[in-house]
Amino acid sequence: MSPGNEKEIIKRIRDGETEAFSALLRQHQDKVYSLIAQIVSSHEDAEELTQDVFVKTFKKISSFRGDSAISTWLYRIAYNTAISATRKRKQVFINLEEKVLNNIPDEVVDDLLNLENDEKLLQNIKEAIEKLKPDEKALISLFYMQGRPVNEIASITKLTPDNVKVKLFRTRKKIAVLINQAQYEAR
Amino acid sequence: MKQDKALRKTLSQFEPQLPFGFHDKVMKKIHLEAELQKKRNYILDILVAGTVSFLLFAGAIYTLNNYLGYNILKIFQGLNIPSQHGLPVSFYICMSFIVLLLLGMDFKLRQIIKKGPGKGPV
The missing domain is CATH 1.10.1740.10 (RNA polymerase sigma factor, region 2, helix turn helix motif)
Structure with a gap:
């Protein structure tokens, strides 16, 4: 339309x-x-x-x-x-400390979130997404699933475009940390 | 961040389907809401028209009394026409004046409301 x-x-x-x-x-x-x-x-x-x-x-x-x-x-x-x-x-969500998020290098996050043929990893990502806060879920859904540009997401969530970028970046890291934790617990 | 193929793939697998009949169910609610809005607008229009009519009438009486020295009640009191039905003629004259005034205002307000956007006819 x-x-x-x-x-x-x-x-x-x-x-x-x-x-x-x-x-x-x-x-x-x-x-x-x-x-x-x-x-x-x-x-x-x-x-x-x-x-x-x-x-x-x-x-x-x-x-x-x-x-x-x-x-x-x-x-x-x-x-x-x-x-x-x-x-x-009033659900309780996982809050990860800044230190934990900063401990994981950006390259590790990039590599991890690009392994598209690892079915076990895809399952871990799915479980990690379920543990995110509602606003974090909304951000990744709007950006990755619906393909909305950052400026539009900023308008929807009433954040600044820079804030949206920072939150998306941190959410990716949080997913990576949660995947690592799940993989560690599975061993 | 633009790539994140694994993340995209996981999210693309999440495709919840709306239950059958969802569209009709929502449209039913929308039609009900439209009916409610029409009723609300109708009541609001009547309230506005009534308030404006009353204020105009009160304003007219006030202006005639205080600025033009024209006392309607005294004029009606001065008339001494015998009535066969018990009520003074001044009462009928006064009532017909009010009725004509209100009918005129009602007609004008209906025209204004019909021209307004998104308003149903009164």
Whole structure:
């Protein structure tokens, strides 16, 4: 769907044509669901939260000014909704000390995260991702899975682009540390 | 950081599927929300129209009394037309004046609201 097309759809929704929302929903539902499922780690909760996100979007559509793409705005609503839901659950996440993260050289992280044919490693990465904090999961999901540029991720998460880069870098390191720990425990 | 092939591959394997009927379920909720919004707008329009009408009427009376020295009540009191139904004619004149004023304002406000973006007809 082109940006011009999306503007036309938004105009129709604002003019009272509710059915026009269907096109917007079809276009974004899978990606929004995927992002939320990654953050909350529960498919049932993710489905409910995705519904909430689209109802919120419909309610707020008259306040959408068009400064950013509709997808950015939609992702921002999805990100905030999912993060709020995880806060309510009060889950405990692993906090790694700065020292531990600094102990692992960048080259080791680069090498480790590029071994794409090692099935055991892929399983370890999957388990490491599950142990990340919700905002860290959101960052890697937006960057690696959805292919969003850093500037857009900054707009979605309300961080600066530099902060996004730093957080992504640290999250990669955290994944590498968690993989090393898992491999050490398996021996 | 741009590469991280193993990380990308792991994440690409995570493709959760939305349950069947999700789209219809959400659209049902959207239609319900649209109906609610219409009702809310309708109530809001009535409240705004009522408040504006009352303020305009009160303002008109205040202006006539205090700035133009035109006392409507005195004029009505001065009229001494016998009534067969018990109520004074001044009452009917006063009521018809108010009704005409409110009908006029109602017509104007409906036109303004219809022109506004995203508002349903009242």
